[in-house]
Amino acid sequence: MSSEYEYNVSKLISEKVKKLQELQNSGNSSSYEKDFLKMEIETLESLYENYNVGLNYFRRAKGGRNGLRELSTKE
Numbered sequence: 539m540s541s542e543y544e545y546n547v548s549k550l551i552s553e554k555v556k557k558l559q560e561l562q563n564s565g566n567s568s569s570y571e572k573d574f575l576k577m578e579i580e581t582l583e584s585l586y587e588n589y590n591v592g593l594n595y596f597r598r599a600k601g602g603r604n605g606l607r608e609l610s611t612k613e
Contacts, residue, residue: 541593547586554579 540548558575561567 543589544586547582547589551579551582551586554582 554575558572558579561572561575
């Protein structure tokens with residue numbers, strides 16, 4: 539079960555990780571691009587984690603997961 543926010547942030551993280559892997563495999567990318575992508579990934583992971591920690595209490599409460607839906611793989 540996941541919220542729309544969690545789904546979108548995790549999708550962004552996987553896109554950024556894929557792009558970073560492509561840059562690392564190509565020989566003509568700058569270290570600035572790689573470092574910037576790493577920073578973006580860390581930021582997105584922090585946002586995802588902070589959201590989960592903040593909502594953990596509410597999700598455990600009775601009916602707290604009513605607004606969430608089961609996510610299927612859309613890719």
